[in-house]
Amino acid sequence: MPTREPTSTTNLDIYDDPPLPWSRAHDRLKVDLVEMSTPVFLGTTRxxxxxxxxxxxxxxxxxDLYITSGPGTRKSRNLAANPFCTLSMRLQGIDLILEGEAARVTDPETLTNVARAYSEGGWPADVAADALTAPYSAPSAGPPPWHVHRITVHTAFGVATTEPYGATRWRFS
Structure with missing residues (x-):
């Protein structure tokens, strides 16, 4: 996920609102994705x-943005065949769609950090070989172990749902 400024910003607003700053979306990602209750949807292609x-x-x-999924799930099989995906989410004050590419993460240090962060957020994850395990997960995740994927975002779209309003596309290199 880009921490740098976008390489291009396009105002998509039809009501003459100025483009939204990337910092608005970025700041909400840092706060809202700590909570497992934030609705996020992964779009893949069969x-x-x-x-x-x-x-x-x-x-x-x-x-960085991470997701987990069992290797036998439809979403994991789709990402293995075609890593391009979308993530759609409703953050506080802004709806956000991220377009990017998923890559499986297997390095122990990153897996340990991801497991620790999930545990701090309420899901008691542990590292098991090159994946994660826990006493439970969402039924859609499939059985353990769960693979970890890092999403590299190429394009983001934000639509503000609170003032100041606006709609913006950000592109990242």
Whole structure:
């Protein structure tokens, strides 16, 4: 996830509101994705081209965005075949859609940090080999172990739901 400024910003607002600053979305990601109750939906593409969407628990950690999923789930199989995806979420004051690419994370240090952050957020995750495990997870996650994916965001769209209003697209290199 980009901590830098976007390489381009496009105002999509039709009511003459100024473009939203990226910092508004970025700041909400840091706060709202700590709570597992924030609704986040992962959009992927099946091998035959049909869309797939699933509610997930996304994690914001050290300015990166992470998701978990069992290797046998439809979303994991889709990401293995085509890593491009979307994440749609309702954050406080802004609806956000992120378009990017998922890459599986297996390095022990990152897995340990992700497990610790999930545990601090209320999901008691632990590292198990090159994935995570816990006493429970969402039924849509499939059985453990759960793979961890880091999402690299290329484009983000924000629509403010509180003042100041606006709609903006941000692109990142």
């Amino acid at each position: 091998p035959d081209g049909r869309p797939h969407s699933a509610g997930i628990g996304a994690l914001w950690l050290d300015d």
